[in-house]
Amino acid sequence: MGSRMTKPTGFNVIKGILAAFFPHVFEFFRIPIFPSFVTKFFQDLIKETISVREKNNIIRPDMIHLLMEARKGRLQHETISSFYQDTGFATVEESSLGKSGKKMELTDDLITAQALVFFFAGFDTSSTLLSFLSYHLAVDQKIQTTLQKEIDNVTKLGDGRVSYEELLKMKYLDQVISETLRRYPPGFMLTRICVKDYKIEAKRNDEVDFVLDKGTLVGIPVAGIHLDPRYFPDPEKFDPDRFGDENKANIIPGSFLPFGSGPRNCIGSRFALLECKTLVVSLLSKFDIIVIKKTPFPLLLSKTFNLAGREGIWLGLKKREKF
Template sequence: MMLLLGTAFLGLLIWYFLLKPMQYWKRLGVVQTNPIPLFGDSWRILFRTMNTKDFVEFIYNLYPTERVVGFYNFTMPTLLLRDPELIKQIGIKDFEHFADHPPLIDPEADPLWSKNLLSLSGAKWREMRRLLSPTFTSSKIKAIYVTMEEAARNFATYFKERKDEGIIELEVKDIFTRFTNDIIATTAFGVQVDSVREPNNTFYLMGKKMTDFSGFLNIFRFLIGQILPKFAKACGFRVINAKSAEFFSEVIDESVKQRENNQIKRHDMIDLLLEARKKQESIDGNPITNLDITSQACIFFFGGFETVANVMTFGAYELATNRDVQDKLREEIKTNVSNDGKVSYETLQEMKYMDMVISEILRKWPPFPVTDRICTKPYTIKALDKNSKDIPILLHQEVQIPACAIQNDPKYFPNPQKFDPERFSEKNAKNIVPYSYLPFGIGPRICIGNRLSLTEVKLMFFYLLLNCEIVTIQKTMTPPILTKDIFASIEGGAWLGIKYLK
């Protein structure tokens, strides 16, 4: 009898803690995945059977006619939004109900990460966003344009120095991260480095280490930090590893010291925050510290190092495998280069075909496959008709917006695997369904640095294609197979050839 009761009790515990949570969305009448106990759907990423892009597209495509799909981040019920109108509703119209991103880790476990703009919430986020926004206006970007343009010309010159080699075969992701590293070093940290010619400089190596989320252990830390923040804190898990945190903190401390002691002005993000500190402005009542400044600089490293390099990498791949597009873009570049071999900020922004090409790269390969929001005020997704039900979203529940899946859905972009910049021509762009194109997110929490990133990518391709051809080589993988890491790259490396033209 006791054995029977014990077995029944154990069965009840298993049902209550392991099985019942996996039926949350089904009980609400929402279509859902087939999760496994405890791991939910996250096992696909944790055990590296899918990368984030594949995972999001897998869930998105399960129920093609539904507005939403329920899935489970381990035991946490999460809702994937499939309908552009609903995305608009939650991302813009009802933003106050979904004002924050879910925390990646306990703030006390990684104070440097927790103070950045992406991680801040509520009033702290609003205050920091207000302070940083002037850094990314057109006038401010124009002010640092000369530095960025010089870096892009210097990058192209590297291939001129090696022109006698003919076609230079290289893994382009590596060299693009070096270019983006140098842009961030000068625009966010006030440091000059040349990572192409000095491949082992400390700034680049520390930045690469800080943004590395490949491998099982990093994926495990990333996921556990979200679902068990206290456990992650006890285990010492951090988003930014200790060595990188110490290095970049020292870089900012030294930069701040030099600026304050020598009255140096660079008109960049650090200057803005130092000026705000002088005016005794605060973040939620607390004075702005060097840690706050370092944290903002680091998030721009996260946003501009790996992700922008990925856009450049996939863009180079598409141009190499679509030579007609590359040749047409080169012709536009040649007609817009000035007599001194340069391009002005205004001219670069007015190049229509360049804009079409970059837009198509971002459609097919968005820098962030998915963006998320956490419910900050209880919310209800209203039923569209009598055959559907209202869906309550509870406080702290997460919703996800699958940019990669929507932008590769033939419903919105016919023949989505085809690389076709003409989708974004003046004639065709007006036919794009609103909110089906979301490469930088949506609403007030859209990526603050998107204009800076676009300028950076356009500059790199302008000078690279002005001087060089991008070609496929024997090691080029066609079509590309992606790694199973959180932020996927091409398996075995993105191998292409660069041939200097002059």
């Protein structure tokens, strides 16, 4: 069902585009973007989960539990220490919006919507990141070997296991993931609504000042910014050293937007980064990712609304000798 939502058909793509330009029309006529049977599947699944937990007093440390606690008024905003904020260079800081204490009724439908959006937003994007990351590790064995050395050093200390704190300290792993997000940002386009008139002043003699009117829908080309040589020299090259300690200080604020920026940024950046880092460490501690006959080279992108390889991304796994 997740695939049915993230791999839209041609008709659903058209509906999605129209919904972006005419949101009030879709809201007024209650026009669904996703197939009704898919939406109903997730609604039934989450509502049944809530019902069973409340009836049997089941507690699980997950998002649905947090939303149920918030509905009961038991959830409080916490101050996150600087240590735990350092999930990675790509992590975005949560907005202070929503911490004002203003209460709202959390109905079953609202909890279902929040859980569904969280699932939907991380379903295809995480696999996209891991696919492109694996591809570059396979075609550049030097990068893979460097990353495996870092992983081996950590897993030896933990007798094959990696703690949360140790995962956050793995600098080269964070560099590789950050570079993958730069080169192939899953959220390659952001849309925002201008909340006030904003003047963009001319920078060159052949330009004129331009005013964005309040209410204008603005498209932000994240992929275009990430591949702009003014911000990232030789942008087509996959180079994790861009995000090394000696270089990342030179990255211009606003030029690296894998999770967006500002009060509408991605609330799941920490979760997504930890999820992907855990999988990469688990995989590379046991296997080498290798090129096979079907591996495309060069890697061409498909002409769709999803960021994907035109011929797919075909790779092989080879068990490491130490195992």
